[in-house]
Amino acid sequence: xxxxxxxxxxxxxxxxxxxxxxxxxxxxxxxxxxxxxxxxxxxxxxxxxxxxxxxxxxxxxxxxxxxxxxxxxxxxxxxxxxxxxxxxxxxxxxxxxxxxxxxxxxxxxxxxxxxxxxxxxxxxxxxxxxxxxxxxxxxxxxxxxxxxxxxxxxxxxxxxxxxxxxxxxxxxxxxxxxxxxxxxxxxxxxxxxxxxxxxxxxxxxxxxxxxxxxxxxxxxxxxxxxxxxxxxxxxxxxxxxxxxxxxxxxxxxxxxxxxxxxxxxxxxxxxxxxxxxxxxxxxxxxxxxxxxxxxxxxxxxxxxxxxxxxxxxxxxxxxxxxxxxxxxxx
Amino acid sequence: xxxxxxxxxxxxxxxxxxxxxxxxxxxxxxxxxxxxxxxxxxxxxxxxxxxxxxxxxxxxxxxxxxxxxxxxxxxxxxxxxxxxxxxxxxxxxxxxxxxxxxxxxxxxxxxxxxxxxxxxxxxxxxxxxxxxxxxxxxxxxxxxxxxxxxxxxxxxxxxxxxxxxxxxxxxxxxxxxxxxxxxxxxxxxxxxxxxxxxxxxxxxxxxxxxxxxxxxxxxxxxxxxxxxxxxxxxxxxxxxxxxxxxxxxxxxxxxxxxxxxxxxxxxxxxxxxxxxxxxxxxxxxxxx
Numbered sequence: 115x116x117x118x119x120x121x122x123x124x125x126x127x128x129x130x131x132x133x134x135x136x137x138x139x140x141x142x143x144x145x146x147x148x149x150x151x152x153x154x155x156x157x158x159x160x161x162x163x164x165x166x167x168x169x170x171x172x173x174x175x176x177x178x179x180x181x182x183x184x185x186x187x188x189x190x191x192x193x194x195x196x197x198x199x200x201x202x203x204x205x206x207x208x209x210x211x212x213x214x215x216x217x218x219x220x221x222x223x224x225x226x227x228x229x230x231x232x233x234x235x236x237x238x239x240x241x242x243x244x245x246x247x248x249x250x251x252x253x254x255x256x257x258x259x260x261x262x263x264x265x266x267x268x269x270x271x272x273x274x275x276x277x278x279x280x281x282x283x284x285x286x287x288x289x290x291x292x293x294x295x296x297x298x299x300x301x302x303x304x305x306x307x308x309x310x311x312x313x314x315x316x317x318x319x320x321x322x323x324x325x326x327x328x329x330x331x332x333x334x335x336x337x338x339x340x341x342x343x344x345x346x347x348x349x350x351x352x353x354x355x356x357x358x359x360x361x362x363x364x365x366x367x368x369x370x371x372x373x374x375x376x377x378x379x380x381x382x383x384x385x386x387x388x389x390x391x392x393x394x395x396x397x398x399x400x401x402x403x404x405x406x407x408x409x410x411x412x413x414x415x416x417x418x419x420x421x422x423x424x425x426x427x428x429x430x431x432x433x434x435x436x437x438x439x440x441x442x443x444x
Numbered sequence: 445x446x447x448x449x450x451x452x453x454x455x456x457x458x459x460x461x462x463x464x465x466x467x468x469x470x471x472x473x474x475x476x477x478x479x480x481x482x483x484x485x486x487x488x489x490x491x492x493x494x495x496x497x498x499x500x501x502x503x504x505x506x507x508x509x510x511x512x513x514x515x516x517x518x519x520x521x522x523x524x525x526x527x528x529x530x531x532x533x534x535x536x537x538x539x540x541x542x543x544x545x546x547x548x549x550x551x552x553x554x555x556x557x558x559x560x561x562x563x564x565x566x567x568x569x570x571x572x573x574x575x576x577x578x579x580x581x582x583x584x585x586x587x588x589x590x591x592x593x594x595x596x597x598x599x600x601x602x603x604x605x606x607x608x609x610x611x612x613x614x615x616x617x618x619x620x621x622x623x624x625x626x627x628x629x630x631x632x633x634x635x636x637x638x639x640x641x642x643x644x645x646x647x648x649x650x651x652x653x654x655x656x657x658x659x660x661x662x663x664x665x666x667x668x669x670x671x672x673x674x675x676x677x678x679x680x681x682x683x684x685x686x687x688x689x690x691x692x693x694x695x696x697x698x699x700x701x702x703x704x705x706x707x708x709x710x711x712x713x714x715x716x717x718x719x720x721x722x723x724x725x726x727x728x729x730x731x732x
Binding site: 168169170173198200201202205206208209210213214215216217218219227228231232289292 | 559560622623624626627628629630631632633637641642645646
């Protein structure tokens, strides 16, 4: 059963230099309790996809396609309904934990705001002022419960702390707690472990996997780190320059990449033992005048004439999809 | 509880910073003295009735123990009048800034966050106001209406609020790109929550610094209005008006103009030092 279905999502930005064609024809489905990783190098449009799902694109964005959450198209319904779905059903874990919390408020204030915004507490200015002065035991219990869920030690003290008094790992746990406090069905994670050290990174990933299992969360995970994608995601979508290049089960895609770009990515992972690094020649494309045909062809070692003329169609191989002219002709 | 210790910590830190910055201490002391004089002027001034009463037989007495700052053209004690004028001058200075902040700042924050057509309308409106020198604008307005305390204040506010709209606009348009604003938005926060709960508190330190500096300038501008006769009318004691009366007796009756001038100078300097000190004290990111 799919909970989120993205169909032909295309996002352009109107800029001074011209129309920036950042994301084109992205389609995928996210099932209940499933985790999906969007992988690609920086600037490949993966965060744009995530922001589109979240509904926080800047005002110069033009979005086409369909974004179905339980059958409701998030790109069409009126604003009222949207803000309810986004923020309660679909929540978000940001990349930089310290920057994502207002420096002037304690963790308790953040929780309080969050509970009010998601409709779990009474709204209205008077009750708000009362709550800020003294928090009700019921709300406090909710906060403590969720902090314990993300394994925060000494939650009472943490609630009274300001963001800059806590470590990055702690803050990321708090942000996860803030995200799951409204019982969402989809969690969007924008490289939540990039800013953390390796040990903390592993702990956060373990935590996310545990929550996914216990709460039946679906996770859409954006990362440039194939190692992280391997540990967290069931399915992976490899993106290059705003196009999908490959899609399939994580273990299969990473073990046996089909698309030349995926191969290049897998080869670029530094290994502990020996050898020079194999990178991919060239840099990311100009989004205003993208190359015709396959967007990867200028950097592709196996590019042929057809790659320069036409966009590749998806080809299904063993339950995986690959967008490349190398396959499917046979 | 940890929360209360943090609050005490902030207070202690502020006091520590004040103690270790002599200029801030001077600013706080000067402003405190002027506020005290404004509140309790009648009880401190040796001749409180001299605000309005005339003793022509005592005119132009030089400074002495009886009359510390001497007497003026109609025999009023200048020391008492400088003290009594504090309430009017300081009241206008603070009032002008508070009113301008209340009108301009939320407006600027809102349009800075919302953008679009509202930004265009409000910001071009402020451009129009700012293209006219504010003192000239205040003079024009003050000349049209009765020269009373309230009108002098409104005349200054009309030229002053656009600065705060601009400040709020600039702050909102940078702060709205902060990650915590995005995070709040992703949790379904509306513009009210984002502008007043996420952006405004982070903008207050900068606002406080500018506002405290501006109190000094507002006192100066108001003294100027008084000096050219568009401000408070005599015999109401007010520093600018007193200067204007004294001008024709310079340089012989030097004490007549010197002491109101000194009062203006001290008040402006006090608020400037205070503003500079606030810049350091309100740097919230330093606690931890």
